[in-house]
Amino acid sequence: MKIFVVKNAGFCFGVKRAINLAFEKAKKTGKRVYTFGPLIHNPQVVEELRREGVHPVQNLKKIKSGTLIIRSHGVHPRILLEAKKKGLKIIDATCPFVRRAQRNARVLHKEGYQVVVVGEAHHPEVQGIIGYADDQAKVINSNTRELDFLRGKRIGVIAQTTLNLDTFKQVTGKLLEKAREIKIFNTTCNATAIAQKATLEMTKDVDLMIVVGGKNSANTSRLAKLCREKGKTTYHIETASELKSKWFKGIRSVGVTGGTSTPNWIINQVVEKIRDLT
Ligand code: SF4
CATH class of the missing domain: 3.40.50.11270 (Rossmann fold)
Structure with a gap:
């Protein structure tokens, strides 16, 4: 394999x-x-x-x-x-990329825009960013249906750094229909986008994906979600000890990826263990 x-x-x-x-x-x-x-x-x-x-x-x-x-x-x-x-x-x-999002939130708030952060409301990064808009920022995500409270407003939009760029485009598109004026800072981070793109590319070439990283890591969970959305059988694990030999029965190729908070030594251990199991 x-x-x-x-x-x-x-x-x-x-x-x-x-x-x-x-x-x-x-x-x-x-x-x-x-x-x-x-x-x-x-x-x-x-x-x-x-x-x-x-x-x-x-x-x-x-x-x-x-x-x-x-x-x-x-x-x-x-x-x-x-x-x-x-x-x-x-x-x-x-x-520094998070700091840029914080600075943008502060600037937009000072300029009188209703700051909107596209991301996960309870994520610590978002909680911090909200503070730079004097706790006046609103948080929305791709599932937020009710956007009428933004109708006719001057909206300043930033993204949680780990947000997928396509999701950011989709949400800002919806906001465009509501706003009187809109100012958008693309604060998504390249590192996440590069890892997501490379992972999605790999799903085309393998039978199975193993995503390694904290179950509490938003960007690792997102990698697993993206792989599943591509129809690929995907397991999200934290360590090599969670691997099961039955996952690899009849599998000819496996792709291994990890979130931005996953150390390389854990990824290496996972690769070693897959070798042992197969
Ligand atoms: S993913 Fe990494 S590089 Fe990107 S904003 Fe977060 S900490 Fe910074």
Whole structure:
């Protein structure tokens, strides 16, 4: 059986940067290092960081001193303010692409546009972006049917960075019909788009797709969804231990891909295990 790994599968630039900063800091400092929420949506990496002394916290009330790493998703400006007031040392690993979305939200809000973020309302990145529009931004996605509240308004649109470009085009098309004036910033991130495109290409050449990455990772789940939409049998796993030999019966070729928060060592382990099983 042939095994193909999608080129560009695994850590994107922004995640790599955040992880390196966290490990570097953990090594250098004798003090506690925290991240606001898990640094990335991958339980195995979060556990490895914990062993190195980097601890995720959901609430700053639990921290008295030390270093706070802001993850690649960014945070609501209120969190930064709170951390500063507490005297925490802040290492901001917000991905530059997310920062661009935050800046655009702020500019649009200041210019008087109703800011609309196309994405998932509960995603931490979106929650952070909303803060840059003074919590006045509305979040919609491709399933949002009721858009009449935007009729006749000046709308400023940005995207969650990991959003699929086609979905963004589709939603902005609908907004165009409602708005009096519309200003659009394409803040989708290339890394996700490249990984999605390469993964979709691979679905044409293989019998089965294995998508590797956190079940809590939006972009990994989206990769699995896209593969299934192409009619390809697809399994979304976090680690090699979830692979089952029966999946590969009668299969001649398998494609392996991973989300932008999936480390390459886990992808390699998956490839090795598929070899063992087949
Ligand atoms: S997916 Fe894109 S925006 Fe998100 S962290 Fe990676 S490089 Fe940055």
